[in-house]
Amino acid sequence: MDNRVNILGVYVDMVSIEEASEKIVSFLGEKGLHKVYTPNSEIIMAAYKDEAFRNLLNNAELLTADGIGVVYASKILGKPISERAAGYDIACEVLGRIKGTEHKLFLFGGRPGVAEQAERELLKRYPGLKIAGCRNGYFKPEDEPSIVKQINDSGADLLFVCLGAPKQEQWISRHADELSARVAMGIGGSLDVFAGTAERAPKFFCDHGIEWLYRLSKQPSRAGRMLALPKFGFTVLLKGRKYKQD
Numbered sequence: 001m002d003n004r005v006n007i008l009g010v011y012v013d014m015v016s017i018e019e020a021s022e023k024i025v026s027f028l029g030e031k032g033l034h035k036v037y038t039p040n041s042e043i044i045m046a047a048y049k050d051e052a053f054r055n056l057l058n059n060a061e062l063l064t065a066d067g068i069g070v071v072y073a074s075k076i077l078g079k080p081i082s083e084r085a086a087g088y089d090i091a092c093e094v095l096g097r098i099k100g101t102e103h104k105l106f107l108f109g110g111r112p113g114v115a116e117q118a119e120r121e122l123l124k125r126y127p128g129l130k131i132a133g134c135r136n137g138y139f140k141p142e143d144e145p146s147i148v149k150q151i152n153d154s155g156a157d158l159l160f161v162c163l164g165a166p167k168q169e170q171w172i173s174r175h176a177d178e179l180s181a182r183v184a185m186g187i188g189g190s191l192d193v194f195a196g197t198a199e200r201a202p203k204f205f206c207d208h209g210i211e212w213l214y215r216l217s218k219q220p221s222r223a224g225r226m227l228a229l230p231k232f233g234f235t236v237l238l239k240g241r242k243y244k245q246d
């Protein structure tokens with residue numbers, strides 16, 4: 001448990017982007033599905049309030065700190081994580097490492113056409129990358145078995161699931177035993193960024209821990225969701241030290 005920090009009951013791995021991607025590449029060489037989630041403060045607050053969701057997150061093989069709130073929380077709790085390890089950044093690093101190898105990627109999520117557009121952009125950006133298939137992220141429960149079959153039939157060993165949280169974590173967990181991929185990563189809006197249908201915050205905002213401010217200026221409707229950040233900060237300050245670090 002040494003290399004993990006217990007943040008309100010969620011065990012977050014103390015890894016950098018580089019370390020996380022190294023682990024993921026090594027997971028690709030191991031049997032069974034490895035679940036990778038990248039919780040931000042909003043997700044950790046949801047897990048704090050919901051034991052079933054907390055257990056679902058803790059059942060992942062790798063949980064990285066997506067968001068400056070989670071990084072600060074780890075510092076407050078005396079087990080500092082060196083940097084924010086967002087799903088998008090980890091995904092880029094992993095793709096850079098597996099391009100030109102036999103590993104195959106499947107893109108699942110986003111509005112119709114987004115995964116295909118992301119595929120085109122990724123093939124330009126990572127020459128030699130093998131993409132086994134795409135599927136948009138809008139479906140009915142009865143479509144799920146055929147989605148799992150499509151992913152398995154593609155022969156992909158790496159799966160990006162981009163349905164937004166907590167949908168993507170729940171989807172991966174629900175189908176973990178049926179998926180033949182070695183790694184499934186829940187990485188939110190990353191396909192939109194790869195496809196160019198959404199922009200990432202400029203580097204300045206990311207470097208200064210104020211990406212949330214940029215996103216708020218672009219999508220003021222997120223304001224309600226963003227209240228989770230100060231709530232999370234207060235909860236960690238008030239309750240965080242009661243959780244055992246081992």
Ligand code: UDP
Nearest residue numbers: 109110111137138162163164165188189192
């Ligand atoms: N999405 C999806 N299926 C759904 C709901 C959402 O594929 O039923 C996609 C949506 O198109 C977007 C991503 O999930 O590409 C969610 O992005 P967001 O930035 O909201 O993710 P979060 O901030 O929750 O990680």
